[in-house]
Amino acid sequence: MQEHGKDHGRRGHGQGAGDGISVSFEFFPPKSDKMEAALWKAIRRLAPLGPSFVSVTYGAGGSTRARTHATLARILRETDLVPAAHLTCVSATREEVDAVIRAYGEIGVRHIVALRGDPQGGPGTPYEPTPGGYVNAADLVAGIRAIGGFEISVAAYPEGHPESPSLAADIDNLKAKIDAGADRAITQFFFDNDQFYRFMDRVLAAGITVPVTPGIIPIHNFAQVATFARRCGTTVPKSLAEKFEGLEDDPKTARFVAATIAAEQVMALREQGIRQFHFYTLNRADLVYAICHLLGLRPSQPGAMAEPAPSKPAAEARAQGGGS
Numbered sequence: 001m002q003e004h005g006k007d008h009g010r011r012g013h014g015q016g017a018g019d020g021i022s023v024s025f026e027f028f029p030p031k032s033d034k035m036e037a038a039l040w041k042a043i044r045r046l047a048p049l050g051p052s053f054v055s056v057t058y059g060a061g062g063s064t065r066a067r068t069h070a071t072l073a074r075i076l077r078e079t080d081l082v083p084a085a086h087l088t089c090v091s092a093t094r095e096e097v098d099a100v101i102r103a104y105g106e107i108g109v110r111h112i113v114a115l116r117g118d119p120q121g122g123p124g125t126p127y128e129p130t131p132g133g134y135v136n137a138a139d140l141v142a143g144i145r146a147i148g149g150f151e152i153s154v155a156a157y158p159e160g161h162p163e164s165p166s167l168a169a170d171i172d173n174l175k176a177k178i179d180a181g182a183d184r185a186i187t188q189f190f191f192d193n194d195q196f197y198r199f200m201d202r203v204l205a206a207g208i209t210v211p212v213t214p215g216i217i218p219i220h221n222f223a224q225v226a227t228f229a230r231r232c233g234t235t236v237p238k239s240l241a242e243k244f245e246g247l248e249d250d251p252k253t254a255r256f257v258a259a260t261i262a263a264e265q266v267m268a269l270r271e272q273g274i275r276q277f278h279f280y281t282l283n284r285a286d287l288v289y290a291i292c293h294l295l296g297l298r299p300s301q302p303g304a305m306a307e308p309a310p311s312k313p314a315a316e317a318r319a320q321g322g323g324s
């Protein structure tokens with residue numbers, strides 16, 4: 001039976017793996033009714049796993065300001081999930097950014113993912129702070145702390161931020177964000193766990209003691225994820241690309257391959273003692289749900305978890321091989 005409304009999201013009530021696994025899920029604000037329906041299908045599927053929080057991204061230059069706000073408001077209205085609001089400094093003065101922070105507070109958001117944002121000209125072009133605006137993420141963290149009442153997460157980059165002169169400079173920048181008052185870092189996605197372990201050694205050596213949660217991206221579409229990776233400086237190992245070779249027109253097999261790859265990555269991290277995972281869901285639940293299951297997470301309401309039964313025509317189409 002398909003269920004709606006508050007009962008689906010039980011804050012932290014998912015049956016954890018018993019060894020302290022906690023997960024968070026990142027969504028982006030939808031642009032159309034169709035995308036909104038897809039987002040909510042994903043939220044309702046994942047909510048019973050009891051994520052510690054779910055975050056909603058903020059488009060470059062505030063382009064999604066209203067949609068991010070509306071998505072957060074709906075999460076607060078219709079679920080029991082803990083939302084986190086992403087926020088950037090791009091193309092806005094301090095007063096404008098502070099107004100967004102206060103508006104988040106007014107609807108009950110208590111957690112902000114504080115980011116500088118990409119340069120207006122896109123990744124790879126020089127970043128120009130807006131006159132009268134927050135200059136970088138550390139400055140924004142200090143601004144959010146000054147307003148008060150929010151938990152704050154910031155971004156971290158196991159392979160270094162593309163604009164950083166060195167990984168050491170990037171870790172200094174991460175330290176500056178923590179010293180300004182951030183409670184946690186969430187990493188850019190990566191595919192080589194060794195990069196993450198080496199990064200964590202340096203993070204600890206720098207005296208950073210807050211949790212640093214690995215960001216995991218299940219590969220729903222290899223070409224798309226490879227493009228994201230190029231833009232944000234994440235290495236795509238040759239061996240990973242090879243696993244998707246020849247599957248360009250075979251999404252079903254690609255999905256099995258993607259599930260295996262993400263499961264191997266996450267289980268290896270777990271073997272090394274990692275207990276917190278942040279999933280870039282791209283508003284899709286299937287792979288993330290499967291990986292969480294492998295991590296030992298179980299829904300708080302087993303009956304509420306089943307995918308809604310397909311309508312008769314859809315079921316018939318599937319039986320005839322017309323859909324996945």
Ligand SMILES: Cc1cc2nc3c(=O)[nH]c(=O)nc-3n(C[C@H](O)[C@H](O)[C@H](O)COP(=O)(O)OP(=O)(O)OC[C@H]3O[C@@H](n4cnc5c(N)ncnc54)[C@H](O)[C@@H]3O)c2cc1C
Binds near residue numbers: 137
């Ligand atoms: C978990 C996560 C979530 C994200 N969510 C979003 C989102 O919702 N919307 C969005 O638009 N983008 C998002 N991004 C992308 C992010 O905005 C970009 O990576 C952006 O280019 C950098 O943001 P930052 O907060 O890391 O910046 P910062 O920490 O300010 O650093 C940016 C770069 O500038 C350098 N730097 C900073 N201060 C100084 C200084 N004083 N002197 C010299 N160098 C300095 C840093 O070393 C780094 O190279 C996200 C990234 C991650 C990892």
